[in-house]
Amino acid sequence: MKLHNAHIVDSYKEEIDSVKFNQSRLGEDHVEKELVVRCENLWWNLDYFRRARARVLRFAYGDHYDDKILIKGKWMRQRDYLSAVGGLAIQINQVKKVINSIAGLWTGEKNGPTVTALDTNMEGYGEGMTEVLKAIYRVNGMSVLGGEWLNESNIGGLSIAKNEYSTYLGRKKKEICIKNVNPNMFFFESGMQDSQFKDLTLVGQLHELAFNDLCAAFAEKPDDFAQLREWYSSDSHYGLQPDPVDYSDPNRWEDISFNRPRQRGFCRVIEVWTRERRPRYHVLDTNSPEQPYDINADDRDMIKQIEQTNKERLAEGRRLGWRDEDIPLIEYKPYWFIDTYWYCRYLTPDGHVIWEGESTLPDRGQPYTIMAVPFTNGRIVGHASDAVDLNIAMDRALVVDDMVKRAGAKGVMFVPEDIVPDWMGWDEFAEQATSINGIVYYKPKPHGNIPEMVYSHSSAVDSTNMISLFAKLLEDGVSVSGALQGRAPAAGTAASLYAQQRQNSVTPLAPLLERFKIFMDEVAMKTLNFVQEYYTIQDYADVVSSSEILQAMNLNLALMGDLRYKVAIGPGMDTPQYRDQLQEDVMLGLNSGALGYGDYIDLLNRPYRAEIKRRMEMRQAELAAAQATQEQPQAQPETEKP
Numbered sequence: 001m002k003l004h005n006a007h008i009v010d011s012y013k014e015e016i017d018s019v020k021f022n023q024s025r026l027g028e029d030h031v032e033k034e035l036v037v038r039c040e041n042l043w044w045n046l047d048y049f050r051r052a053r054a055r056v057l058r059f060a061y062g063d064h065y066d067d068k069i070l071i072k073g074k075w076m077r078q079r080d081y082l083s084a085v086g087g088l089a090i091q092i093n094q095v096k097k098v099i100n101s102i103a104g105l106w107t108g109e110k111n112g113p114t115v116t117a118l119d120t121n122m123e124g125y126g127e128g129m130t131e132v133l134k135a136i137y138r139v140n141g142m143s144v145l146g147g148e149w150l151n152e153s154n155i156g157g158l159s160i161a162k163n164e165y166s167t168y169l170g171r172k173k174k175e176i177c178i179k180n181v182n183p184n185m186f187f188f189e190s191g192m193q194d195s196q197f198k199d200l201t202l203v204g205q206l207h208e209l210a211f212n213d214l215c216a217a218f219a220e221k222p223d224d225f226a227q228l229r230e231w232y233s234s235d236s237h238y239g240l241q242p243d244p245v246d247y248s249d250p251n252r253w254e255d256i257s258f259n260r261p262r263q264r265g266f267c268r269v270i271e272v273w274t275r276e277r278r279p280r281y282h283v284l285d286t287n288s289p290e291q292p293y294d295i296n297a298d299d300r301d302m303i304k305q306i307e308q309t310n311k312e313r314l315a316e317g318r319r320l321g322w323r324d325e326d327i328p329l330i331e332y333k334p335y336w337f338i339d340t341y342w343y344c345r346y347l348t349p350d351g352h353v354i355w356e357g358e359s360t361l362p363d364r365g366q367p368y369t370i371m372a373v374p375f376t377n378g379r380i381v382g383h384a385s386d387a388v389d390l391n392i393a394m395d396r397a398l399v400v401d402d403m404v405k406r407a408g409a410k411g412v413m414f415v416p417e418d419i420v421p422d423w424m425g426w427d428e429f430a431e432q433a434t435s436i437n438g439i440v441y442y443k444p445k446p447h448g449n450i451p452e453m454v455y456s457h458s459s460a461v462d463s464t465n466m467i468s469l470f471a472k473l474l475e476d477g478v479s480v481s482g483a484l485q486g487r488a489p490a491a492g493t494a495a496s497l498y499a500q501q502r503q504n505s506v507t508p509l510a511p512l513l514e515r516f517k518i519f520m521d522e523v524a525m526k527t528l529n530f531v532q533e534y535y536t537i538q539d540y541a542d543v544v545s546s547s548e549i550l551q552a553m554n555l556n557l558a559l560m561g562d563l564r565y566k567v568a569i570g571p572g573m574d575t576p577q578y579r580d581q582l583q584e585d586v587m588l589g590l591n592s593g594a595l596g597y598g599d600y601i602d603l604l605n606r607p608y609r610a611e612i613k614r615r616m617e618m619r620q621a622e623l624a625a626a627q628a629t630q631e632q633p634q635a636q637p638e639t640e641k642p
Helices: 006-011 020-025 033-045 048-061 078-084 095-107 120-140 142-153 211-218 223-230 300-319 383-409 426-436 465-476 497-532 539-544 547-550 576-590 597-604 608-632
Strands: 068-071 074-077 114-117 157-168 175-179 186-188 203-210 266-286 292-294 336-347 351-357 366-372 375-376 411-414 452-455 567-570
Touching: 033 048, 033 095, 033 186, 033 203, 033 266, 033 336, 048 142, 048 411, 068 078, 078 142, 095 142, 095 383, 095 497, 114 120, 120 175, 120 351, 120 497, 120 567, 142 157, 142 175, 142 383, 142 497, 157 375, 157 497, 186 608, 203 211, 203 366, 203 547, 292 300, 336 411, 366 497, 383 465, 497 567, 576 597
Parallel strands: none
Antiparallel strands: 068 074, 114 567, 157 175, 157 366, 186 203, 203 266, 266 292, 266 336, 336 351, 411 452
């Protein structure tokens, strides 16, 4: 496409760089009020999701009778109503059982990912990055985080992971951290169509930071502290104490505000990542083994350096008698293009910019990995939400059964007034008549009437079959059978049949588990991007155990480019099947003489291998010393000279 009107090109030239154009439009104050309003609207767009998630959370870990009902024009909690009518709020937690059963499928797989280099010349890189990933996963407790993310997909349908390069648990050294983001504090562009979030243009998170932590994160000089103190004057006052109200209840989602923190003395910080545009040049140097790279179109220092290099090459080529068209130059002008990248801003609720900057990752991406299920027409629904209504029906059946049985067991005593002794009050008579082993003395009248107990005969309610029916419907609805829950099989059930039932029960969950597997692979790839950006040679040396692997790795990771096309993430090999096969192969090599005992210890990765190798080295040193002593020629005795 080519525009022939130069006036049109000049009128829109300043808008090519979206960040610079936005900063010029905001002026000196640089207050992002429009962006804050946009983020708040996106946060409110997820209100339906937060409500549905809170309901599932309540039925999994809270009170099933907290819903409000209208009784004679007055709203009251179901638990309060049952207490008023003399009922007992009985609840059976089936939703929690569904969540734990599905999470158990992941908990049993504790092996980390494996990085495989697609290029055979980079196999050492794949092995080294596998060890790096395992070390990062071990520090961050990924076996626990994986279960939390799977629980979130069951409860609300939205799982969010975030990678950071920051201090971890108060340590001074920065490390790659992987965190689980609370979905209630998260928002993103709601007009997306791709379920893998590839068309994402805005994503953000709400933070509640103590003023000390806020200053530690963003204040680099005294002026920064003064500015933060002014922006958060009401929240950073030293006299403020934390709110005594307990906000740990996950059902109190309604207490979350976009602009205000839930506790006094804390500061609301809005982290926003937006996809921006910028003109760049694609630099191609045919005389260099390095891969092509991109530079900003307004990077005058870099352009000046390229032009100076081209002048030197032209002068050298002409001196050698080369033609100008044969001299290899650095080309960039023909490769102008508009690039998109992610830009980060930390904002106050008023729109003041605390910090801003573009992504430094190799793919210029944002740090979040998101999984939303099923994301059909933009809807996010937790897998366990289908069990809530059936759980309510089971609770109601238990309550009805309890009330019917209590009403059937209850009797009414009819007492003629004239048989109550004059010296005994009505309350005392009722207490003695209804108490166990109670005795009432009275003088019989001529008519011979005595107190009579009348019992009601309630219709039989087959509550057992009702609850069994609801349980069967619940298992069918969420695809969590008794075999998957680990329930003991019926007497006489063959082991092969029970195993087949468990396998069949996993089949309906295959789409959810496959989505979760892709999500975990994306988290691993995002972690590799952080490793590629922030790890130094010393960091690799601290993690990679084998010096041979470390030497085989290409530590100049900046030349790797996009890792998605260089490596593949696969399942880990720390499984019983893999260990059995490795044991068999290593024993075969040991028996054939192709491998030594030291190789056997290294390959099987025994926990005590270091001690065995140390003793082997000591033994070899002793044998070598003994052999050297034996080979040393014995000294001949000197003879006296005549």
